[in-house]
Amino acid sequence: MTDRDYDDLGLVAGLEIHQQLDTATKLFCGSPTTLREPEESDRTVTRFLHPTKSELGEIDEAALEESRVEREFEYLAYDTTCLVEEDDEPPAEIDAEALSVAMQIANLLDATVVDQAHVMRKIVIDGSNTSGFQRSTLLGQEGEIETPDGAVGIEDLMLEEESAKRVAETEEGVRYSLDRLGIPLVEIGTKPDVSTPKQARDAAERIGMLLRSTGAVKRGLGTIRQDVNVSIADGARVEIKGVQALDQIDEIVALEVDRQAELVGIAAELDERDASVAEPTDVTEVFEGTDSGVIAGALDDGGAVHAVRLAGFDGVVGRELQPDRRLGTELSDHAKRHGAGGVFHTDELPAYGVTESEVAALREAVGAGAEDAVALVADDPETAELAIDAVAERAAVAIEGVPEETRGANDDGTTRYMRPLPGAARLYPETDVPPVELDPADVETPELLTEKADRYAAEYGLDPGLAEQVAYGRRMPLFEEAVEAGVDPTFAATTLESVVTELRRDDVPVEDLTDGAFLSTFELVEDGDLAKEGVNEVLATLARNPGLTAEEAVEEAGLSGVDEDEVREAVAEVVERNAEQVETEGMGAFSGLMGEAMGALRGRADGEVVSDALREEIRKRA
Template sequence: MSDKFDYAGLGLKCGLEIHQQLDSRQKLFCRCPTRIRDITESTYEFFRYLRPTASEMGETDRAALEQSKLRRKYIYKGYDSTCLVENDDEPPTGVNQEALDIALGITKLLHMKPVDQVHVMRKIVVDGSNTSGFQRTAFLAKDGHIDTSAGPVGVGVLCLEEEACQKIEDKGDSIIYSLDRLGIPLVEIGTEPDIISPAHAKETAQQIGMLLRSTGKVKRGLGTIRQDVNISIARGARVELKGVQALDMIETIVEREVERQVNLLAIRDELLAKGASACDTIFDVTGVFKGTRSKVIVNALKKGKVLAVLLPGFAGFTGREVQPGRRIGTEFSDRAKTSGVGGIFHTDELPNYGITPEEVTMLREAVGAAEGDAVVMVADLEVRARGAMESVIIRAKEVLEGVPEETRRALPDGNSSYLRPLPGAARMYPETDVPQVEVSADYFNSIETPELLTERAKRFESDYGLHRELSEKIVYSQYLPLFEEMMRRFAENPVVSATLVVRTLTGMLPELKRDGVDVDRLEDCHFMDVFGLVAEGGITKEAIDSILRTIAAEPCMCAKDAAVKLGMDGIDMDLVEKFIDQVIRDRIDFVKEKGPAAVGPLMGIVMAEFRGKVDGKVLSEALKQKINIHSR
């Protein structure tokens, strides 16, 4: 991606927050397994309503206050592996020692200084993602760094905390969560704002990801690692972009947020030059739409009202783009939706949506709009509509100030939408149910520093004779632990080479998946079984593809039974020789003309008949001998 902006000239400040689940056997504050369950396995459910509480200083966090504006019902799905701690019906246990050891190993890789005592805190979260209304987190280390091509990037904080519930369905007035993910240990790693460009942000995230995977103790797969990005430019404001799932999107996310802030600042300057403002009055314009044919408004008026606000000088600006496909009006709509409405209308996009030009004229007259003014309106239940218009007024005033500090949701296309205000210190207070943990110098020194994946790749090249590309493929794949286990088991077997194993895991499996084979049904034991049969000579390496296809369709089947079913469980060499003799007799003139050079063309015919049943080297040698005899 080429740089769209002069990021240094704009005064870009950018930092990352990486959230990575740890692969411990048990959860952080209970002894339940960290296994993700299918929602169909749920054995019970319960619901809660949550509200914000004041901190120990008597302050209430602004983000929690906004999240509580909607009185939503939170429904939780439990399992036979769910305990009372997860239900918030029992105090938590002490910190999981295995998870703490893994986290301290990560601090060493990040060159960080650990705390002397680990104290657990409560972080207020009232979006339903925790049954308790708070998340437990513990500050573990500080003052670290990683090395990048653009110089060192500081790592200011590492926390050990519990994962939140997994959202299953948002029904508007209620949200369904699954409790299987709640409590899985994770580390939160926060860098300093030392990142200087979108490409540098991606490189930094890749480097941290490599260090985390080097431990061999982090979970892999979708949702197990999340990147949040903090961005600001000079004259702008710090914005936290949450939930960047795909590493490849980080560059676009950073670029699009810089673009948004640049555009917001330009729009602010133009509006101020025009003397634009935002009125505090909320107008009831329900009468304007009596007899309207707009389906949205007709449905809303069955129980609600149409309310509007006047924005003097905003005409043409509510429709101004701040990100590709997203406008100032979209920013207004995002804020309005925090009150539960589906969206808003503004005069830069009207007439439209069944609203006629005559209704637009009457709307403007009802609120006293002049030619250069914009009007924003909403149709919904009165309490929702009023809350939505209050939010629009606040956001319009922020437009006149520039860029507001806020937390935004990263969207799949690289844009972002409003999520909530930036949280403050009032969201944190001590957890009194979990005792502190001492981190002595002896304890910290006893934690083994993991081997980096970059170093492991070099070792695989020298130990197993792997090509560099294959070595790098396997160390960064989800099959690294399986590969290492196979190499330990088949170390003395010349048939099961490291190259064969890596090509099967990183090359053959993606091909099978493209062919529609459900490779997710293949477990480590299946691969061990298949390669064990190869090592014994029960099947050839050419049979692996077909055997894996068969087992993926019937996971209860062993490799030997799959070979029998496919007719690949060995073959009489007399039959092989008879087949080769017949092939040569049918092409005797060709064999006599070409001599030994006939081996290549005829090998394809022989392999097509015995692929997977007889080793290719054996077939090649038999064919050479027969051709030598017949070509004399």
């Protein structure tokens, strides 16, 4: 990642945050919002999707490109799947719970809620929705959040249905799961007010905190996704989809700036060279009898090799734009969209079994000179032709500069081409769902997590760090319920955060612990039936044996309480074993013997009781 002057480059960025809501049912039907395992599916649905014209008679360019790739979409359905999800009946009215949560979010974003919510259809033909479109509703506009580097405006707040979950690639196309389709989702779009990678991350963190403050959003991998729009002064707007890790946003923005800056430089160099792109041609004869495994494999299956001369591109196709991603990688991304495995080009040849003499023959076949590059694709004849045409189109764009497009985020912070930017032609009204009158006064604005953490520290005397952990944690509602029931706040907070973390590190399946398991364990401690020191073991037992009650887990773990006489007896034995140390050190031996005494009692006695007994026994011996 290069250090750059973002002001000088004219960096402009904005965010789109997509967050699933934790409602009881889906947005347009009564199906539950719980996820299922693919093996639980009891039937499948198959669809072929095609683009349609908008009300203005236009076809969206992104949808049109998707349609050029002929694919079958298979959907896994379940006993909880409704007919709306299968696209076999019209949607019901918008879920009232989802509307209420979304309006809370609008209030937190300081956004103006619209008078009426109108549902729109947004064309999506990548298979992620059985109907070929996503239902989306504008709820709020013109909000604002604060970041350390200044305010960031909120363009809009949308309430949408979540897409189906991609499960696998098949020989015919793509397999999706319908368990996720239709889960209520809010999309928050900021204005292009972000001017540094750090501010992009700060803005995303602020929005994430506001969302979690509602206590009504889903948590975990895949429940929140960040898209980032990035451009520089001489570049173009690029939408980067599917950023799952919050701590990766600043790196992704910085690497996209690098990519655009490199492409701007390449365009200037190609202009000086008077670069151009020739018509692709079939060069199969050049590679007859080749030792290249990839090319030979394609030809053995009746395939062909197609190539294109890139005049003035010599040395440019191999130019790095991002770590391990070059202009040639961009050409390859476009070829892959049409089913090709990838692209070879002369900046990297001879290699991959392609010989120097084959490179020379290739150059001659397409009329390439010393300053030219050649790109080629080997595949079945139709795929090879479509793929090389896509390569030629992308190379021609490189002469102009940075293309507007949608890109996907990679795990290493780099990005890959997905499709052209969508336009307004993909939206049209949903006629099956009536408008809804909205009144933001009907919902209360929730307490912010930052405010909640401060309150926990002040009201319950929690350490500020622990207070923040609990406030931001998934079990915050459980903490409040436990404290309301009379559980010591520090004990409850420490158990729900520190103890659970320790158990997770020991491979205990803490995700199987229910709220009831915690509350019943807390009750045993409060009633004196379980020492605090035994909580870890009881919770571990409950996690591994979800059918047990807390009382049964205490028995299973061998932690049934001991009376005071048994404590004194166990402590006396510890002191007797260490009599010489006690006589020498007196009360100085206390710390070492305390651990041994607790170990002897295995968490069956409260630490304070053991401590008192040990001090008394040492005084007798000293």
